[in-house]
Amino acid sequence: MTPYFSTKERIDALRAAIKALEGTPFAANGIATGPDGGIACQMLISSALIAAGFNTPPAPYGPANHWKFSSRSIVAEYLAIRPEFQPVDLELEPIPGDVLGFTLGKCIHHCGLYAGNFNFFHVMPHAAACIATLRDPTWGSRLAAIWRPVTT
Numbered sequence: 001m002t003p004y005f006s007t008k009e010r011i012d013a014l015r016a017a018i019k020a021l022e023g024t025p026f027a028a029n030g031i032a033t034g035p036d037g038g039i040a041c042q043m044l045i046s047s048a049l050i051a052a053g054f055n056t057p058p059a060p061y062g063p064a065n066h067w068k069f070s071s072r073s074i075v076a077e078y079l080a081i082r083p084e085f086q087p088v089d090l091e092l093e094p095i096p097g098d099v100l101g102f103t104l105g106k107c108i109h110h111c112g113l114y115a116g117n118f119n120f121f122h123v124m125p126h127a128a129a130c131i132a133t134l135r136d137p138t139w140g141s142r143l144a145a146i147w148r149p150v151t152t
Contacts, residue, residue: 001086001150004054005097011116014097017051018113018121024129042075044123045099045113054097054149056084071106079147088146100134101145108144 005011027038039047042059049056060078079085079099088098094114101108112122115131120139123129134140 001152003095003097004084004149004151005052005095010053011096014048014052014113015115017048018115018131020051021048021129022121022131024123026123026125026127026129028125039123039129041111041123042078044121044129045111048113048121049097049099049149052097054084056082056149070109073101073108075101075111076108076145079145083152084149085147086150088148090143090146092146094146095148097149099147099149100143101147102139102142103144104142110142112139114146 005014021039021044024044025038027040029040029043046056046059050058060074079101080087085099088094094100096114096116098114100112100114100120102110102112104110110122110124112120112132114120118134119131120134121129121131132139134143
């Protein structure tokens, strides 16, 4: 299986999709397509991948406070059944387009989209979609899974 974001054109499309969604405020289960609405982390990643040309269905909805009480990861369950995403060993460095799963609460309840150079794109409550770094211990220590978009 070949990583979908393995050409300059596809990586450029991914960066353009990230730039278009940057600044979008958080909204639980929001599916905004620009900075005038709101979006949740799983919808942000799904929207960016689809806008960049990757063929995948939209991410599933989940209760806004799911992370506070559940040991069930909606994100991990969804990506595990999607053939267009392959798990990547955490010992390997992610590549642009990889979906990063972060532990919040009891399990993976947050996701981001790897943008390269230790940076990833995500959105959190009370903040807008932005670039963060895995070098920040807040995120680097919570990285629990990587899934790679692939062509089959």
